[in-house]
Amino acid sequence: MPQIKCNDLSLGYGSREILSGLSFEVGAGDYLCIVGENGSGKTTLMKTLLGLQKPLSGTIEFSDGVTAKEIGYLPQQTDVQRDFPASVREIVLSGCLGRMGMRPFYNSDDKALAEKNMERMNITKLQKRCYRELSGGQQQRVLLARALCATRKILLLDEPVAGLDPKVTAEMYELIAGLNREDGVTVIMISHDIDKALRYASHILHIGGECFFGTRDEYRRVRKEKEAENDG
Amino acid sequence: MADIFNTLAFYLQKPFVVNAVIVGVLIALCSSLLGVTLVLKRYSFIGDGLSHVAFGAMAVAAVVGFTDDMPLVLAVTVISAVLLLRMGKNAKIKGDAAIAMISVGSLAVGYLLMNLFSTSSNISGDVCSTLFGSTSILTLSPFDVWMCVILSIVVVLFFVLFYNRIFSVTFDESFAQATGQRANVYNLLIAIVIAVIIVVSMQLVGSLLISALVIFPALSAMRVFKSFRSVTICSAIVSVVCALTGLLTSILAGTPVGSTIVAADIVVFIIFSIIGKITGGKE
Numbered sequence: 001m002p003q004i005k006c007n008d009l010s011l012g013y014g015s016r017e018i019l020s021g022l023s024f025e026v027g028a029g030d031y032l033c034i035v036g037e038n039g040s041g042k043t044t045l046m047k048t049l050l051g052l053q054k055p056l057s058g059t060i061e062f063s064d065g066v067t068a069k070e071i072g073y074l075p076q077q078t079d080v081q082r083d084f085p086a087s088v089r090e091i092v093l094s095g096c097l098g099r100m101g102m103r104p105f106y107n108s109d110d111k112a113l114a115e116k117n118m119e120r121m122n123i124t125k126l127q128k129r130c131y132r133e134l135s136g137g138q139q140q141r142v143l144l145a146r147a148l149c150a151t152r153k154i155l156l157l158d159e160p161v162a163g164l165d166p167k168v169t170a171e172m173y174e175l176i177a178g179l180n181r182e183d184g185v186t187v188i189m190i191s192h193d194i195d196k197a198l199r200y201a202s203h204i205l206h207i208g209g210e211c212f213f214g215t216r217d218e219y220r221r222v223r224k225e226k227e228a229e230n231d232g
Numbered sequence: 233m234a235d236i237f238n239t240l241a242f243y244l245q246k247p248f249v250v251n252a253v254i255v256g257v258l259i260a261l262c263s264s265l266l267g268v269t270l271v272l273k274r275y276s277f278i279g280d281g282l283s284h285v286a287f288g289a290m291a292v293a294a295v296v297g298f299t300d301d302m303p304l305v306l307a308v309t310v311i312s313a314v315l316l317l318r319m320g321k322n323a324k325i326k327g328d329a330a331i332a333m334i335s336v337g338s339l340a341v342g343y344l345l346m347n348l349f350s351t352s353s354n355i356s357g358d359v360c361s362t363l364f365g366s367t368s369i370l371t372l373s374p375f376d377v378w379m380c381v382i383l384s385i386v387v388v389l390f391f392v393l394f395y396n397r398i399f400s401v402t403f404d405e406s407f408a409q410a411t412g413q414r415a416n417v418y419n420l421l422i423a424i425v426i427a428v429i430i431v432v433s434m435q436l437v438g439s440l441l442i443s444a445l446v447i448f449p450a451l452s453a454m455r456v457f458k459s460f461r462s463v464t465i466c467s468a469i470v471s472v473v474c475a476l477t478g479l480l481t482s483i484l485a486g487t488p489v490g491s492t493i494v495a496a497d498i499v500v501f502i503i504f505s506i507i508g509k510i511t512g513g514k515e
Binding site for chain 1: 268272273274392393394395396397399400402403404406407408409410411412413453454457458459460461462463
């Protein structure tokens with residue numbers, strides 16, 4: 001049973017349409033990679049899935065006990081965050097806010113959840129440190145721990161390895177794959193890197209130009225056929 | 233030295249000085265709380281623009297002949313804050329240009345109205361005291377004091393109750409919104425509270441210097457402290473200490489209140505920057 005089902009989506013801003021006729025579905029435990037050229041609408045698609053902007057037409061259905069609010073989101077870093085005075089603990093805890101309703105302060109459950117996710121991301125030792133002084137990889141772990149506080153089911157990651165060096169990139173991919181494999185978290189990731197996407201993902205959504213949606217193996221086959229055509 | 237204390241003790245027996253100290257401390261506390269959010273959300277300009285709007289509204293109130301101009305000024309400033317925030321999103325004139333337009337516009341219109349209709353013989357003195365707040369803190373009416381106390385309580389309560397949400401919306405608005413928090417509502421509330429703070433602070437430092445009161449303590453605290461909570465607490469303390477020092481100095485030395493307080497803020501900023509350089513290591 002799919003957690004998210006998109007039917008004939010058109011995306012864009014105002015009267016400008018970036019993408020149209022997009023249909024795909026994401027099931028529990030899937031690892032979906034969204035690949036495509038810069039400017040093909042990857043980030044727009046992500047914002048639409050998160051409910052930050054409305055699709056021009058088409059529908060997004062959530063089912064299997066998932067609502068739009070239960071998606072953990074790992075955004076690209078913003079300028080504000082680079083000089084923000086905040087401790088790791090403060091940031092991870094803020095992931096709990098979505099489920100607090102009208103309650104103004106964190107309770108012991110929230111704190112326990114934050115502790116657990118900091119441990120999961122191996123950043124417990126950093127919890128008193130200032131976010132802006134951490135390395136890029138450590139910062140991503142902090143934001144991932146925060147996203148995990150907001151969800152147990154679905155993670156949306158927007159270019160999670162942008163700007164990281166190769167070793168840290170590999171660690172990051174393993175960490176995300178571990179969450180998908182061991183904790184059964186559904187992963188939706190935007191990525192530049194098609195090779196890495198093919199290695200970890202179970203499904204691929206290619207947008208821009210010719211759209212493709214299917215399993216990794218289907219994508220490989222289609223790619224091979226295309227290459228063969230080009231060679232021939 | 234003993235002389236200074238005697239003079240101070242003498243002044244502190246006067247009710248108008250006591251009022252000024254109470255109001256000064258409260259204003260300093262409120263204005264520092266949202267400083268970090270303002271600086272990091274790039275809202276500093278909105279604060280500046282709103283203070284000019286408040287000046288224009290004050291001129292109108294004076295011309296119309298209101299005895300207590302605060303309610304009108306408050307209403308106009310809050311409405312402008314809401315409009316500025318709405319405009320920032322989807323306007324043909326972009327955020328900073330809109331702010332610049334509104335802010336110089338109301339400054340000019342305010343001055344014009346004061347010149348055209350003022351009954352006072354000392355127009356430039358009036359304007360100067362509205363812009364730089366020279367003596368208004370020492371001539372507070374009981375109504376002003378009560379208004380200030382009530383508004384301060386509202387601001388502090390708002391800040392404490394929404395502390396975690398303010399943090400989240402400041403740090404990462406998209407994440408907050410994506411996880412079901414109504415970021416737009418919080419932005420609106422923050423803008424309204426800023427408007428309230430500005431109107432209240434006008435009495436202490438005048439409309440031109442308000443931004444300094446809001447921004448300096450936060451920037452100073454950010455040099456030294458590393459977590460949101462410690463920065464917030466530190467900037468509140470810095471702000472109150474500077475306001476008290478500035479206020480008492482100006483009473484003793486006869487300097488203008490607003491600029492003395494801001495000067496104290498600048499000194500603290502320099503000291504904190506040096507401390508930050510020495511202890512911070514990085515940068």
